[in-house]
Amino acid sequence: MQLLKKFSVATISSVLATGIVQSAEEPAPEDWFNAGRQTVIDAGHLNPNEKHAKNIILFVGDGMGVSTVTAARIYDGQQKGGHGEENSLSFEKLPYLALSKTYSVDQQTPDSAPTMTAMVTGVKTIGDSLSVNQFVAHSEPDANIVNANKLTTILERAKSDGMSVGIVSTARITHATPAATYAHTTNRDWEGDSDLPAGATVPDIAAQLIDFNINGGIDVALGGGRTRFIPKTATDPEYGIAGKRKDGRDLTADWINKHNNARYVWNKEQFDAIDPNATDHLLGLFEPSHVHYEADRIAHDKAGEPSLTEMTRKAIDILKKNKNGYFLMVEGGRIDHAHHSGNAYRALTDTQQLAAAVQAAMEKTNTKETLIIVTADHSHVFTIGGYPQRGNPILGLTQGVGASSPDLDMLGLPYTTLNYANGTGYTGASNLQPAGSKTFTTPNTASWPSGSEGHNPASFSPAFGRPLLVNPQVQAPDYLQETIIPLGAETHAAEDVAIFAGGPKAHLFHGVMEQNVIYHVMAEALGLAEQRR
């Protein structure tokens, strides 16, 4: 193949065994054969770890479907100078793999609340519900009814068993995925008390985080979502906007007062100053809402905020002090948001960051005693298509094997490899951007400054034909990939997602599994499976 760069024998072995390749040498046919054979030999030496896990780290890439993993793998490999396809993200090197069926009790295509509930309680439930069963109605405000139907989470069981527990996310720490680990409510949007309907007795999610009362409370909580923790009479330390709590509670102060050796931080300088050995309970809230996309974090954050990798490292350093072990959930929460915005670049770079966080966790833990699971709650309508040649820029126009220019569609126009089936990249005129390609950032027009809110359109006009695309445009970070169906936000997708795992009991992940099985493997790994739920 003309464009295929050369690999060395050693490298091709590495390609198939570990997924790392940077060589420019083309592999010979026997290299591929031998490397494939070596992979099988290595697999034969896999020894299932039947011991109980001391620690569990559950990584969730929100919306990180299989196509996202593949595209991120290629993007990451190309950033490293390779073709990309042969690259492996850190978690793709974990030895065990299964597929997870993500539907909820009432949704073919689910949202993050029932999917995370399935993962952390072992029970599927209805949409929007967090760690309560399917029998309690959506938006049930009565705390007694919610309590009667709540499902015990793996985090609660771990804490009850004397372990330390932590949650880390790039979303609000009260958002559905992290919230499912510690909160019980029938509406994922009840994140602060100002979100609750009048007369509701079920506590808001932020309060449930702070008031979590099993064995001294949650040990580490790092993410975004500050405004729901501070009273409306107080202002945000970074931006000066008002807090959102009506009850007057300052939950950040409550965190300090309630816990021993507790600290609260809201910027990177404070975060970096935290000594894990001197801190037993750490609350870090780095933005009023979600923290930045990784692609924007350093350039745009006013006060500075840690990366997902840095938060993961700090969390492990605090939690590992407990000789009974720990449970840690880490979410790459904004992969999902980037997809909803129809922006592949930010989805892929946030996936890269999740992979970096997993790598950091691997380096900080012993695979003999720590079960690491990496999965997603659901997928997105994100596709990798056409017949691009090996090494074609994953964000670029599709260019076939041996071709000297991009492939053309039946209108005579080039097209990208990455696309979305629906969403904001539809090429008809929207109420925010003219007909043609769309961008994540609505251009800073010289207009009434009511706010360029990115491209989250409220309406589209029909598209006529397709725009003429060029590579610099489609490979730009703000380009929105084309969609067939115009929507105000791109949607989740229903296909299965992957479960990658390594460590004690990781071999129990196999085949195509219901999503709630993840909980049962974790419980088995911790030796909790035989105990009463």
Next chain:
Amino acid sequence: MKIFDFLKILFSFSLPWLSASSLANSDSQLPEVACRYEMKVTPHGKFKATSTKAWFFWRKPGMVQTQDADGHYGEIWQRTANGSIQYRKLYHVDKTAIEYMPADMPTNNMSFDWIKLSSMLDQQELHALKPVKKTRVLDRSAELRKGKVDNRDIEVLWLPDVSLPASIISKDKTGRAELRLIAIEPLSATHRKPVDIEEIANYRHIDAADFGDMENDPFVKKVMAFTEHHNH
């Protein structure tokens, strides 16, 4: 068509605007006012209908608020003590605000010019137009300015004492857009008040970044359906 969509069309002649952080100017000298404006868009072409919309504009130090005449929809910009600008769309019937978080603004290339928000035009934009004559409008001194920008004929009737336009007319081959001040009075004297900040604080708040995960939310569904209905 919502107010800001209209104004984007109307003000598309404007010069590139400054970032909020680059402005040392204060709006504390600008009088607190309550205005009623009417905007009219007349597209060229036989079968294109003229659209007219009335709306309110309120200004006081650190706050600009607008509202449709029916009171259903509005927008609010607030400048915080540390210079950040908080922007929210207000759906008053639903007691719901959609907020655009400060962290997302640089990512979205959003940079608010507070003086322009308070006056609708900044001095650069105004001075790009040639002064034509001095006159009086609504018992106030006014200055008429005209010019051509980006193939559009622009005419602004400016009220220097309140730093607001009495009218802006923009014409090109696609049609004519006009913003006209109908009434202006001190904020303290107006009958039609802006919605109180405290009341807005009690609205349900939705981060714009969360829309994609709220496909089943009745409000989000309603807003999208409403907009679709109006645009097709």
